[in-house]
Amino acid sequence: MNARTFVIIKPDAYAAGQVGNVLTRYESAGMRILAMDLRKIEPEFADRHYSEHVGRDYYPGLRDFMTEGPLVAVVLEGEDAVGRVRALNGATDPAKAAAGTIRADFAESMGRNAVHASDSQASAEAEIDLWFPVL
Ligand SMILES: Nc1ncnc2c1ncn2[C@@H]1O[C@H](COP(=O)(O)OP(=O)(O)OP(=O)(O)O)[C@@H](O)[C@H]1O
DSSP: OEEEEEEEEOHHHHHTTOHHHHHHHHHHTTOEEEEEEEEOOOHHHHHHHTTTTTTSTTHHHHHHHHTSSOEEEEEEEEETHHHHHHHHHOOSSGGGSOTTSHHHHHOOSSSSOSEEEOSSHHHHHHHHHHHOTTO
């Protein structure tokens, strides 16, 4: 079934000049870009996006990382978009990500792991509302 998901090309991948290569992975897998925006977010906005992680020991580092430079926020649509995009991204820790996944190819560590994607349809819709309230 066609569905939407939400992706962030994180500041490490943007700084490394990998935005086009990451988008090509999604488009080549049949995902269509519904919305896309280059932005730099404030710490308070990072807290809203990662509300489930605020308070964890790694969160201050994650917030610093997500606010250190521009990122690209993307809404994708396609067949089983949530599941397929997470499969394309690979495991959270790039050292454990399968060969050929985005994190295996473009990420350096658990903390700087190139991409985010929604983990359920409900979180996709909530994240799209947060990042693209007009959609
Ligand atoms: N133990 C950790 N050390 C450092 N960073 C972590 C750790 N656990 C999670 N993170 C960071 O928090 C993000 C969100 O964690 P989560 O468990 O939701 O992983 P994910 O769903 O694969 O990643 P994302 O939500 O970014 O797509 C991870 O992408 C990672 O950058």
